[in-house]
Amino acid sequence: MSQFNIHSIQSAPAGAQALLQGSLKKYGFIPNLHGGLAEAPVALEAYIQLTALFDRSSLSPTERQVVVLAVSAENQCTYCVAAHSTIAKHMVKADPTVVDAIRNLQPLPDPKLDALANFTRNAVRYRGVVRGQALDKFIAAGCSRAQVLEVILGVTFKTLSNYTNHLINTPLDSAFQAESWKQPSQCANKQCA
Template structure:
């Protein structure tokens, strides 16, 4: 059982209340992740600020969701996989086959998108120590050095939420239930230390 509370606007620390009000305006509800992060207002603000920055990078909306889903699957985050599957399919209108391949850790049929997903997974798996063929494949697929660093921004942003969800055991919001995700059987999820 989690030792953390999922805050509402009313129960959140005062400094976090306007941030949660902003979440309510943006999404029509306060995502449980935001309610959990509200325990530490600076963490919630960092997450909101990183979201805004990530939305401004050079990748298309679909490519941004590829990054966020690849990170979340690699980090075994059931909450974020469900949330970004919903966002990708219903808000961004990404090809459902891309979303399903990402959710299952499979190659993508689009070679450029697959290079993006593979590079992102490698960054997470190797804790940023990515070079040689993996980096060359990413650049050869048509991505730039700027985009290498933008992937790192996505990894940092999503790792904050993935790890938060692991630690506070964030319950999945009703809005994301249709995309609930369980890790594929061959995955080995990290266990509590």
């Protein structure tokens, strides 16, 4: 049982109410993550701002979803894997085989996206100390040095939500139920932690 509330606009602290109204306008509902982050309006504001900044990166919408899914799977965040699987498949129209490969901790069918996912996983797993093959393969796949730092931005904002979801035990929204996720018990390719 969580010690935290999932706030509505009415129950949220005053500093979060307008932010939740923005979430309602953008998504048509208030995601439970946003309702949970509303407990600390500055945390919700940071999440919204970091999301907007990441959306302005040079990474394509599919590449951004690869990053956030890879971070969330590596951090074992069931909420964010389900949410971003839904976003990737239904809003971004990413290839479902790419999304499913990330969810199952398998190699991606596209070499550039696979290099992106592996670099992202390594950034999370090794707390940003990524050198050697993972970095070399990322650059060799056609990604820029600027994109290395953009991935770190994605890791930053997704870590905020992943850790929040772990702490507050965020219930999965009905909009994301079809993509609910549990971490695979074993990884055939030995890429998981």
